[in-house]
Amino acid sequence: MSRRWSFSSLMLVAGLLFVYLPMVILVIYSFNASRLVTVWGGWSLQWYAGLLDNSQLMSAVGRSLQVALYTAIAATALGTLAAFVLTRIPRFKGRTLFGGLVTAPLVMPEVITGLSLLLLFVAMAQLVGWPAQRGLLTIWIAHTTFCAAYVSVIVSARLREVDQSIEEAAMDLGARPWKVFLLITVPMIAPSLAAGAMMSFALSLDDLVLASFVSGPGATTLPMEIYSAVRMGVKPEINAVASLILLAVSLFTFLAWYFTRRAEERRKRALQLAILEATQGS
Incomplete structure (x- = not known):
């Protein structure tokens, strides 16, 4: 007797196709020998080889990866500290205001955030002379401000699940708070830190609106480069570089999941052995 597909299964398949089918088509057409995107001209690797000669596009890729890496590091650090304050310090003056400020970028339209940061940078340049000009540094600050909110939400959820008696026992044995945080709390929330870092990296690499407001001459990121190029038609090189980014992100995500799973299994085995x-x- 054949199994009937339920409505939820059909919706799941339809949703997955809606999300991933365009990516599959993009990868396939990156091997298209024809310069016209809508015309299939056979299989070819010429557009991947042509990326080496497209210095403008590759420079944008390098700038985007650089900003995304720095954003992931800074947003993870700031978001973790904010999450620790919100979960480990139950009462302090201005806690509600602090929590609202931390999570505000999650609900704030990016246009408003980008315009606010642009006005801030312009006012600071007039008052203190910094930043002298907008570029990668201002993009990094904007992306860190935006992504730290996501990290704080992810890490807060994990911190609320951690058994605080372990931290209290370590402090009762004489460990200082910073040592408890680094040697006990951080290893227990490592999966959430990795998830927050990867999300920050992806959000920074994908951002167009914020970068458009706070960027300057010579600081064009990959989304800005692609956006300016597709207005005159999609070039095959764009399909090729997008496919390479998909491959790199997928590989990095798989490796992060694999090593995180192995570390969690080792921790569980060590805990069972200790018990x-x-x-x-x-």
């Missing part, structure tokens, strides 16, 4: 030894010793 077994404690049981036998008693």
Whole structure:
């Protein structure tokens, strides 16, 4: 008897096709020998080889990867500290205001955020002379401000699940708070830190609106380069570079998931072994 497809299964398949089918088509057409995107001219690797000669596009890729990497590091650090304050300090003056400011970028339209940061940078340049001109540094600051909110939400959810008795026991044994945080809390929330870093990297690499407001001459990111190019038609080189980015992100995500899973399995085995030894010793 054949299994009937339920409505939820059909909606799941339709949703996955809607999300991933355009990516598959993009990868296929990156091997198209024809310069016209709508005309299939056979299989070819010429557009991948042509990327080496397209210095403008490759420079934009390098700038985007550089900003995304720095954003992931800074947003993870700031978001983790904000999440730690919100979850480990239950009461302090201005807690509600602080929590609202941390999560505000999640609901704020990017146009408003970008315009606000642009006005801020212009006012600072007039008052203190910094930044002298907008570029990669201002893009990095804008992306860090935006992505830290996502990291704080992810890490906060993980911190609320962590058993605080372990941290309290370490402090009772004489460990200082910073040592407890680095040696006990951080390893327990490592999966959420990795998830926040990867999300920050992806959001920064994908951002167009914020970068358009706070960028300057010579600081064009990949989304800005692609946006300016597709208005005159999609070039085959864009399909090729997008396919390479998809491959790199997919590979990095798989490796992060694999090593995180192995670390979690080792931690569980070590915990079970410690419980077994404690049981036998008693």
